[in-house]
Amino acid sequence: xxxxxxxxxxxxxxxxxxxxxxxxxxxxxxxxxxxxxxxxxxxxxxxxxxxxxxxxxxxxxxxxxxxxxxxxxxxxxxxxxxxxxxxxxxxxxxxxxxxxxxxxxxxxxxxxxxxxxxxxxxxxxxxxxxxxxxxxxxxxxxxxxxxxxxxxxxxxxxxxxxxxxxxxxxxxxxxxxxxxxxxxxxxxxxxxxxxxxxxxxxxxxxxxxxxxxxxxxxxxxxxxxxxxxxxxxxxxxxxxxxxxxxxxxxxxxxxxxxxxxxxxxxxxxxxxxxxxxxxxxxxxxxxxxxxxxxxxxxxxxxxxxxxxxxxxxxxxxxxxx
Numbered sequence: 409x410x411x412x413x414x415x416x417x418x419x420x421x422x423x424x425x426x427x428x429x430x431x432x433x434x435x436x437x438x439x440x441x442x443x444x445x446x447x448x449x450x451x452x453x454x455x456x457x458x459x460x461x462x463x464x465x466x467x468x469x470x471x472x473x474x475x476x477x478x479x480x481x482x483x484x485x486x487x488x489x490x491x492x493x494x495x496x497x498x499x500x501x502x503x504x505x506x507x508x509x510x511x512x513x514x515x516x517x518x519x520x521x522x523x524x525x526x527x528x529x530x531x532x533x534x535x536x537x538x539x540x541x542x543x544x545x546x547x548x549x550x551x552x553x554x555x556x557x558x559x560x561x562x563x564x565x566x567x568x569x570x571x572x573x574x575x576x577x578x579x580x581x582x583x584x585x586x587x588x589x590x591x592x593x594x595x596x597x598x599x600x601x602x603x604x605x606x607x608x609x610x611x612x613x614x615x616x617x618x619x620x621x622x623x624x625x626x627x628x629x630x631x632x633x634x635x636x637x638x639x640x641x642x643x644x645x646x647x648x649x650x651x652x653x654x655x656x657x658x659x660x661x662x663x664x665x666x667x668x669x670x671x672x673x674x675x676x677x678x679x680x681x682x683x684x685x686x687x688x689x690x691x692x693x694x695x696x697x698x699x700x701x702x703x704x705x706x707x708x709x710x711x712x713x714x715x716x717x718x719x720x721x722x723x724x725x726x727x728x729x
Contacts (some may be wrong), residue, residue, distance in 0.1 A: 410723035412712060414510035418721045422714045423514060425553045428522040428707055433679070435468065435706035436526060436646075440676025444468040444702050448649055458482050460627070466701035471709045472501040475512050475701065479626060481603060491546070492516060496708045506726055508712045512704070515711070519703040521550030523646070524621040525558055527695035528597050530678050531644065531685050532619035535559075540587075540595030541566045542609070542632075543602035543624060544573035549580040551599050551623070556581075567592040593618075600624050600632040611636040616690040622656035623697050632656060633694065635665040641692040642672045644685070646700050656696040 438444050445467040452461040459480030466473065477494030484491060494512025499505065528536065539555050539562050541548050552564055565587040568574045578584045592598065593613040602608050602624040611634050614620070620641070624632050633656055645651035648671065652661045660666035673683035675695060686693055715721050 409505060409725055409727060411506045411726040412508040412510075412715060412721050412723055414508060414711065414715055414721040416511040416514055418715065419511050419514045419711060422711060422718060422720055423518055425518065425522065425550070426557050427710055427714070428518040429525050429554055429557050431706040431710040432519055432522040432703050433526045433529075435700065435702040436523075436676045437679050438468050438676075438706075439647075439700065439702055440674065440678075440680035440682055446647075446701050449698075449701065451654075464699075464701035464704060466705045467501055468702055468705055471498055471507075471705055473498040473705050473708055475515070475704045477512055477516060496704060498705075498708050498712055508708070508715075508721075509726070510708060510711065510721075515704055515707055516699070517547060517550045519707045520547055520623065520697070520699060521552075521554035522707070523697050523699070523703055524551045524599055524623060524695075525554035526679075527621055527644070527675055527697065528555060528619060529558055530675065531693040531695055532597050533617050533686070533689050536562060536596035536619075538563045538565060538595035538597070540592030540598040541577070541584075542568075542589055542592050542598065542600045544568035544570075544577040545601060547601050547623065548573075548577045551601065551621075552577070552581045552584065555597065562597075565592045565595055589613075597621070602632055603630065604632055605629050606631065607634040607637075608632050609634070609637065611640070614640070614692055616692060619686075619693045619695070621695050621697060625654065625656045625658065625696075626698065627654050628658055628662075630654070630656075631659040635660045635663075637692070638666055638670075638694060641694040642686070643670065643694045643696065644672055644675050644678060645696045646675055646698055648674070650698040650700075651696045655698040656694070
């Protein structure tokens with residue numbers, strides 16, 4: 409009845425972005441094939457502290473689990489703690505035995521970066537040359553690393569209102585040039601990673617052929633793209649209910665500026681051939697990424713398997729007999 413415990417340091421020892429990209433693509437494919445169970449993400453809003461908790465359960469062949477994760481934007485300034493922290497519980501679906509408990513903070517960072525790269529793989533122009541990063545917070549380096557798994561020589565242009573954030577990303581990933589938001593937006597692939605509630609990209613900055621991964625909107629009221637940009641684009645989501653509630657499309661949906669019939673499909677359906685992604689090199693495509701519980705599950709399963717293979721972590725008799 410032992411349970412493997414994997415700390416953040418343990419995850420650092422075994423996590424690889426190529427492993428994350430592979431696991432997340434498997435998760436999207438399973439979602440497109442309707443081979444998963446994934447209740448809607450549960451939000452526990454705490455307006456008095458300016459944060460929230462989210463519970464994300466899921467099942468797919470090979471495992472089941474739940475992530476308990478927070479978003480407290482004031483944590484770094486007020487408490488010297490990360491904005492996002494999480495814990496993942498992986499269980500055996502046949503017996504309910506808790507197989508592992510692992511740090512969910514790095515798990516979240518890796519799977520989010522990987523999700524952006526998988527979306528770019530299926531929705532960007534063939535052989536993209538440039539990657540624009542708008543918003544250089546903690547997630548930016550993981551998004552860049554994930555894209556370099558697929559395109560090692562892709563040119564990265566980073567933009568942020570805080571030059572110190574850009575410098576930090578440059579130190580982490582290297583080979584990253586600095587540009588304005590408009591310059592970064594001229595890239596083949598653009599990833600928006602801001603906490604903004606008003607669009608950070610002007611519609612006339614978005615050229616034909618651009619693919620945008622809208623990553624920053626993760627709560628009601630957040631918005632990085634204008635309704636005009638969405639109307640020009642072929643828009644895809646990871647999951648409609650989550651996206652309409654708290655993803656990039658949430659504000660236009662609530663205003664009646666974006667409807668369910670305006671959606672082209674989910675990324676899972678693109679991967680499985682259920683719907684067309686990019687129809688031409690001139691298309692503008694948008695992926696609204698809210699983060700799926702199955703992404704966490706697939707990567708957690710892969711990390712636990714790797715930890716068992718390399719004998720990383722410790723075993724405890726957590727629940728007894």
